Amino acid sequence: MTADKAAPAPKPGILDIAPYVGGKARIEGVAEPMKLSSNENALGAGEKAREAYAGALDRLALYPDGRAVRLREAVAEHHGLEAERLIFGNGSDEVFALLNQTYLQAGDNIVTGQYGFLAYRISALANQAEVKLAPEPGFKAEVDALLEAVDERTRILYVSNPSNPTGSYNTIDEIRDLHARLDPSVLLVVDEAYAEYVTAPGWETALPLAREASNVVVTRTFSKIHGLAALRVGFGYAPLAVAEAVDRIRLPFNVSIPGQEAAIAALSDEAHIRASRELVQSWVPRMIQAIGGFGFEVLPSAGNFVLVRFGSSERAAAANAHLNARGIIVRPVGGYGLHEALRITIGTEDQNRAVLDALSEFAAQV
Numbered sequence: 001m002t003a004d005k006a007a008p009a010p011k012p013g014i015l016d017i018a019p020y021v022g023g024k025a026r027i028e029g030v031a032e033p034m035k036l037s038s039n040e041n042a043l044g045a046g047e048k049a050r051e052a053y054a055g056a057l058d059r060l061a062l063y064p065d066g067r068a069v070r071l072r073e074a075v076a077e078h079h080g081l082e083a084e085r086l087i088f089g090n091g092s093d094e095v096f097a098l099l100n101q102t103y104l105q106a107g108d109n110i111v112t113g114q115y116g117f118l119a120y121r122i123s124a125l126a127n128q129a130e131v132k133l134a135p136e137p138g139f140k141a142e143v144d145a146l147l148e149a150v151d152e153r154t155r156i157l158y159v160s161n162p163s164n165p166t167g168s169y170n171t172i173d174e175i176r177d178l179h180a181r182l183d184p185s186v187l188l189v190v191d192e193a194y195a196e197y198v199t200a201p202g203w204e205t206a207l208p209l210a211r212e213a214s215n216v217v218v219t220r221t222f223s224k225i226h227g228l229a230a231l232r233v234g235f236g237y238a239p240l241a242v243a244e245a246v247d248r249i250r251l252p253f254n255v256s257i258p259g260q261e262a263a264i265a266a267l268s269d270e271a272h273i274r275a276s277r278e279l280v281q282s283w284v285p286r287m288i289q290a291i292g293g294f295g296f297e298v299l300p301s302a303g304n305f306v307l308v309r310f311g312s313s314e315r316a317a318a319a320n321a322h323l324n325a326r327g328i329i330v331r332p333v334g335g336y337g338l339h340e341a342l343r344i345t346i347g348t349e350d351q352n353r354a355v356l357d358a359l360s361e362f363a364a365q366v
Ligand SMILES: Cc1ncc(COP(=O)(O)O)c(C=O)c1O
Pocket: 038, 039, 090, 091, 092, 093, 094, 117, 160, 162, 163, 164, 191, 193, 220, 221, 222, 223, 229, 232, 233, 234
């Protein structure tokens, strides 16, 4: 090696990508902060999943089943899907990355809403594709705007339904309309990470659409209602040709044994799913009403979180500091251009009351 040789350079574009910043987990000087910054399940993992995870201890020396066959069959049976059409990932984030890697080349683009989940964008940029954002003036993905953003280089259109961080959703009629008017060469990915929480009228899963269409992928995760974010398990239900293409580049052992085992157990833990859903469904309206009563705008939410708009970025920063000072971590969403807002995950009853107390105090000061 000669001293004057240039240092290794990442591919063009890599250093232009803003690193993903996850929800903060610590506050200086607070031993056990309330972490309401990543839309995790306030009840944690269910008992069945915890037992299955513990039961995997004696298999730590082994490689996982690369096809995740038992998990594949359990998911297929649970949702009534064809097992061979499932793509498993290290979280649904990996499914997005695999789709991007499989379908995007330099100069292609993905389309998503202005406030579409950031994870779609990072791996698109890493594949030297562009990201086209459709305006969401009402904080909701609009079919016409999404279709207008599609051009001849669009390969994938992502919709999160419900959407993070806004909490908005699209009805199944809107999703079907979007699909009907989308060029069939474009893959439509419907990210249903929060599906199990939704009660909103007109929302339905797009799994039946994915079954009949040749260009629709629906993704789900074990990180949200199943409370297994640490284990990183998600999946996509795709046309067989898509699943087979993705499988060629998937790392062979991308879902761990404890992850597979806990996910299988979580699927059948109906009591935990019900309790998690009921907690969120009872607190979302209470949080919206109470925070609205303090004079802040709260968007309707179909997920396990609410987006609170404080009117200015300064006031949102002050609210964030006030919550932090009371040991509560929520999520600033400036990465989405929502500098005036904070996203607050629904917590346990005590945590939600602590948030309301802190915001009520804050409102009295401003
Ligand atoms: C809309 C949306 N999709 C996907 C994910 C990622 O889930 P996973 O943990 O399966 O990667 C999240 C997590 O916050 C999300 O909000």
